[in-house]
Amino acid sequence: MKKLGLAVIGTSWITAAFLSAARECDAYEILAVYSRTLDKGQTFADANNIPKVYTDLDEMLKEDAIDVVYIASPNDMHYPQAKQAMLAGKDVIGEKPLVSTLREMEDLVRTSIVTGKFVVEAITLRHVPNLEIVKKALPRIGALKIIRADMSQFSSRYPALKEGKVTNVFDPHHSGGALYDIGIYPISLVVSLLGEPLNFTYTANLHENGVDLSGIFLLEYPDTKAVCSFTKDSYGPNFAVFEGDQGYLQIDGAPSRIGNVTLVTPQGKEELGVSQVENSMVYEAGVFANLFHTRDQAVYDTLTKHSLILARIMEDGRKHAGVRFVADTR
Ligand SMILES: NC(=O)c1ccc[n+]([C@@H]2O[C@H](COP(=O)([O-])OP(=O)(O)OC[C@H]3O[C@@H](n4cnc5c(N)ncnc54)[C@H](OP(=O)(O)O)[C@@H]3O)[C@@H](O)[C@H]2O)c1
Structure with a gap:
């Protein structure tokens, strides 16, 4: 199966842990990291073997080779960044909590329908x-x-x-x-x-x-x-x-x-x-990769329903x- 082009938002230990999981499940090709600052982004990219650093999220999202964006920014940023990524044609893995309010979650569901892109909440258990x-x-x-x-x-x-x-x-x-x-x-x-x-x-x-x-x-x-x-x-x-x-x-x-x-x-x-x-x-990285390939609506709906209840x-x-x-x- 073709590997999914992966970009990440966030440069803390949890993004490094997800990258390591993505490598372990062998379903992603790690392409880019977004950071607010070039220095920090470059240091993170060097430490985690990421070829490209962006400090402009719009620019990163224009990259055709990126299929999936993993978001591990502060909680309030997940929703606007997820929406932005979906509107740019990317599937999204958002760290928990995916949203701050039910309204945000409902808007992501609508955005998913309009764009045909998936957004899933990374809750390991x-x-x-x-x-x-x-x-x-x-x-x-x-x-x-x-x-x-x-x-x-x-x-x-x-x-x-x-x-x-x-x-x-x-x-x-x-x-x-x-x-x-x-x-x-x-x-x-x-x-x-x-x-x-x-x-x-x-x-x-x-x-x-x-x-x-x-x-x-x-x-x-x-x-x-x-x-x-x-x-x-x-x-x-x-x-x-x-x-x-x-x-x-x-x-x-x-x-x-x-x-x-x-x-x-x-x-x-x-x-x-x-x-x-x-x-x-590793388990969620594998499940999400499979979902992004198969586009299995029933699996997606089950995950979405869970996120709606939590929200x-x-x-x-x-x-x-x-x-x-x-x-x-x-
Ligand atoms: N699944 C898990 O086991 C697990 C574990 C820990 C955390 N998490 C989740 O991961 C997310 C990140 O947690 P964290 O503790 O790593 O958060 P954090 O250190 O506060 O922020 C994560 C990244 O977001 C960027 N950032 C920091 N402050 C920002 C701001 N004011 N505006 C925009 N971007 C900012 C920083 O990257 P740059 O400076 O490079 O832009 C930073 O590396 C949270 O949603 C948390 O719930 C999940």
């Missing part, structure tokens, strides 16, 4: 093999009653915030905060398994600038209740547990990669998870918790 294992194993725990999914990631930038220095991840101008940064993972895990919740609510510890630093998101389904907690301002364990009337399934470690799956029933304990590659972005409940949830973004006003 959606594509790792162990998610399928969890799905298949769920009937073995009987009626699913409770899900608890926790993701705690004390931020290296939190001490600076306490000193008054606001970095992108804690900046309401950049749609920052705990929910959009890491809360999306446990919530996506729940939505991947149970779909759209009947009700949901979010309560959060807020910083004085209005962003959420940690919080608890409750999702209600007819027979199941799910509580997702996540922190950027404190330490805590990372895990997920699915509790049923015949046993439970446990994931130890970050819900974002589902590194293992254990089934515990009155009959005993069983390790179900398969061994996954270290860089879990809606995260926007409503954060507004309920009192978190406002500058993106809300544009």
